[in-house]
Amino acid sequence: MAIEVTDSSPAEGAEHILTPEALEFIEELHRRFRSIRDERLAARSVRRQEAATTGRLDFLPETADIRSGQWTVAEAPAALQDRRVEMTGPASPAKMAINALNSGAKVWLADLEDACTPTWHNVVDSQVNLYRAARGNLSFTSPEGKEYALRTDAPLAVVVMRPRGWHLPEKHVLIDGEPAVGALVDFGLHFFANARQLLDNGQGPYYYLPKMESHLEARLWNDVFTFSEEYVGVPQGTVRATVLIETIPAAFEMEEILYELRDHASGLNAGRWDYLFSMIKVFRDAGKAYLLPDRADVSMTAPFMRAYTELLVKTCHRRGAFAMGGMAAFIPNRREPEITASALEKVKADKTREAGDGFDGSWVAHPDLVPVCREVFDGVLGDKPSQVDRQREDVAVTATDLLDVSTAEGSITEAGLRSNLYVAVNYVAVWLSGNGAVAIRNLMEDAATAEISRSQVWQQVRNNVVLEDTGETVTEELVSRILAEETERLRGEVSEEMFTGYFEPASRIIGEISLSPDYTDFLTLPAYELID
Secondary structure (H helix, E strand, O other), rough: EEEEEEOOOOOOOOHHHHHHHHHHHHHHHHHHHHHHHHHHHHHHHHHHHHHHHHOOOOOOOHHHHHHHHOOOOOOHHHHHHOOOEEEEOOOOHHHHHHHHHHHOOOOOEOOOOOOOOOOOHHHHHHHHHHHHOOOOOOOOHHHHHOEEEEOOOOOEEEEEEEEEOOOOOEEEEOOOOOOEHHHHHHHHHHHHHHHHHHHHOOOOOEEEOOOOOOOHHHHHOOOOOOOOHHHOOOOOOOEEEEEOOOOOOHHOOHHHHHOOOOOOEEEEEEOHHHHHHHHHHHHHHHHHOOOOOOOOHOOOOOHHHHHHHHHHHHHHOOOOOOEEEEOOOOOOOOOOHHHHHHHHHHHHHHHHHHHHHHHHHEOOOOOOHHOOOOOHHHHOOOOOOOOOOOOOOOOOOOOHHOHHHHOOOOOOOOOHHHHHHHHHHHHHHHHHOOOEEEEEEEEEEEEHHHHHHHHHHHHHHHHOEEOOOOOOOOOOHHHHHHHHHHHHHHHHOOOHHHHHHHHHHHHHHHHHHHHHHOOOOOOHHHHHHOEE
C-alpha cells in the first residue's frame, strides 16, 4: 500500500478508525478523485481573475437550462425531515460531542472544519467520538470525576458531519509521499466506519459540505458519494449532503449545485461569515465598490445579504430542498445575566427574521440557545417539519442585487480595525493551541470570523481607506502600530507561556498576511504549518 500514516495512535480508540481496510479506502478515494480536486481548485483562480477584470460575476449562461428546468432533489430521509434547530460545534473533545448530542437540537453539525483545529489528535479523536456516538457508547469522565453520558430521556441530535474544505491538506496521511486531501480523509474515515451502522440506526451518513465555489466542485462530491456507496455496499442515495453557500461564486450557482447533488442533496445553508470573507477575496482587486464597513456593522438586513438569503430560500424550496439559516454569533455568559439577556434577545431577533423569510431551521453555537431558536421556529412551523411548501415566488434577485455591497450601511473606523486585529490574533492563537472555536467578547469566533477580520484589514490597506472616527489613512505603518498594541493587550490577558507559545506566532501570521502585497487565500494554510 502506498499510503502512510505518520502516527497510528494519536488518540485513544484510533484502532477503530485507522484500520487497514479504512486506509485502503482512503487511498482509493485519492487515486480516483485527487487529480479532479486539483483541477477544481485551479479553476477557482481563473474565475477570480475574471471577476477582477470585470468587477462582476453573473449567472452562468451555459447552465440556463438547469435553472429553467423542472426537477427536484431526492426526498429527505425521515431522520432529516425536521431540522428546525441545529447545534454546531467540534466533535472533539468527547465532552463537547456529548453536550451537543444532548442539547435538544434536532441536528448536530459535528464540525471537523472551521470549529476544529486539524491537529492529528483532533482529527482522529473527532472520528473516534463519532464512531462511539453511532454505537451509543460515547462517555467521558472529567479529571474532577464529573461524568458525561448520552441522554436516554429524549432523542439525541442527528449527526451531520462537516469535513474540511477541498483546499486543505492532511499532512499526517501521505499517499505516494504527498499529503492527502483533508476532505477525503475526513469523509472517508467517517463514511467507512459508520455508514452501515448509521443505516441500522435508522439514520445515515449525512454531511455538510463547506467552501465550494462551483457546481463542478459539487459534481466531484457527488461522484465521491456514488463511488463510496458502491464500495461499501450501501444503497445509492444513502449519503445526504447539505451545502454551505458561503462563497460569492457559489451564490450564482445554487441551483446548479443542488442539481449536481440531486440524488444526495438535503439542502443549502447560509454561511454568512465566510460569505463576507469570500466577497472581499474574490473582489479584492475591484476597488472601493466592494469595501465592507466594520464587521459589526454588516447585518443580515444589508441589501446584498438580503438578496443572498432570499435567493437561497427560493432556490431550495423550488427544488424540494431545505433552506438552513446561519449562525447567530452572540453567546450567553451564565456568569453575567445582563450579557446573557442581551445575547438571547439578539439571537431571537435573528432567528425570527430567518423563520419569517422561510428558512426551515437555523444554527446555534451554544446549548442555552437551543430553546430560543426552537421557540421561534415552533411558532412558525407548528406541527409541520419545514416550510418547503412556501415557494417565495415573490423573490426576484439579480446579479446586481447580489453584488450591491456599496449600499450596506455602516462605518469604517479605527475601533473596527482594532477589533479585527484583536480577534484575528486571539483566534489564531487559540487555534494554534488546538481549539478551533472560542468565545471572544461574547461572540463565538471560528476560522470564518478570523478570515473576514484579517481580510478587512488587507482590503483597507490596499484601498488607502480613511477611518471615519480618527481621520487617519489605513497604511501599513498604522496597521503595524495597532497590531503591536492589540498584541500587547492580549499579553496582559493570558499567561506568559501561552503568549510566547501561541499569541506571538499568531501575531506574526496576521501581520504577514494582512500586510502582504499578495492576498493569502486561506489563513489556515500558513497556520497549519505550525501545528502537529
